Amino acid sequence: MSNPSPAPSTFLNVNSLRASCSNCSMHQLCLPMGLGGNDMDKLDQIIGRRCKVPRDGYLYRMDDPFTNLYAVRVGHFKTYQINAGGEQQITGFQMAGELLGMDAISTDRHHCDAIALEDSEVCEIPFARLEELFGSMPVLLRHFHRMMSQEITREQSVMLLLGNMRAEQRFAAFLVNLASRYTARGYSSTSFQLRMSREDIGNYLGLTIESISRLLSRFKKQGLLKVSNREIELLDPATLKAMAAGTEICS
Template sequence: MIQSIPVSSQPAPINVNALKASCAACSMHQLCLPMGLDDADMSRLDAIIGRRRKVPRDTHLYRMGDPFTNLYAIRLGHFKTFQINVSGEQQITGFQMAGELLGMDAIGTERHHCSAVALEDSEVCDIPFARLEELFSHIPTLLHHFHRMMSQEITREQSVMLLLGNMRAGQRFAAFLVNLTSRYAARGYSSTAFQLRMSREEIGNYLGLTIESISRLLSRFKKLGVLQVSNREIVVLDPARLKAMAAGTEKCD
């Protein structure tokens, strides 16, 4: 399970070295540490963070159509976002983990375009967006970094469209696993041994594949010596080959 070091959400005198040490393991490090904010700016950012709260497994953080008030920084756990189509069926639009922000989809229209549900017992920090916008005017580098985060989110969505539109089933699944490994590595966790927090059915829904196809691909990758699989426990035995499969330079179907 991804671990995180608790950080108080209440404004208080700050020991900057201690704050930096704790922020390194906190989802908010994406908003502050990369820019080298000074003591005063870090204090101001810390002061606007709202309550830290737990979100039990299978519980909604917000629902499609809800009014937008907060962004949510994931401190611990995993979430899925999804929409309900005209047929009343769920379409998963993404999986999020500690160190990522939820809720950016609602900034333009002030209503959420998808629902977010915890895949396991999780924890988030509420970030009142109105207060964050006020802070942008005082800390231009924070605004610049936020724009970069939004750009990265758009790029990721475009990558998903490419994934679903042009790739064969095996390549889609390989690309999905490579994406997970890179995100875990960026957070300082193992990129070769991890537990899938989402079910095979949920992975299939996201990738446009059946649950039978996901099970078949797991067996196929295991037989090829690329993965070791035990229920949801995954060990990547050959990362280079997995990346080649995702890139389409090696056959995997």
């Protein structure tokens, strides 16, 4: 519930390097997926600065005017909403190759805060210029639609998680989801570091920090994983997957 209130001064630490999709290791997962060399060049030309965001720095804040989408190049982010009563809900954790800011298109203002979980880098994508490209680059447009659609289905999965799953199941689903995203990026699917605090995990999953801590202890005792601070090793991914899917035999 309590907001960490990172220093608001650290907005964007601009790096004069221009971003380039062609030589970015994430281009198979990110916006330029499937583009030919020619189209890739055109996209490169509109992509703006490559920006560094320090740990706990804001990438953007709720109600900021919307001008850019951001693609995560390095690092991790969290996005969260706050309502009038001060209740906060983390709506996602974003990693390299994922797009931030699509929720702002509908009103031209950002609907959430985005904060870096570690020192990170993003590519700035001026949305107006991206729209100009759409007319002549159907492959780009199609992939952009897929990315928005994917965000919709991701959120639907979270709705299922928050609306119908027990604590244990939520947490298993969370771990399995992280594992699969790291796999897609060429990292180990069983060993990784949590970039977010227990509190952030709990907030995202609709649970308290104490519940997360207890679940970690229990999973460890059950031999499902090893944990040391934020370092995680999944010892029994199959059982975790079954728990997440709700198909585990008994409990």
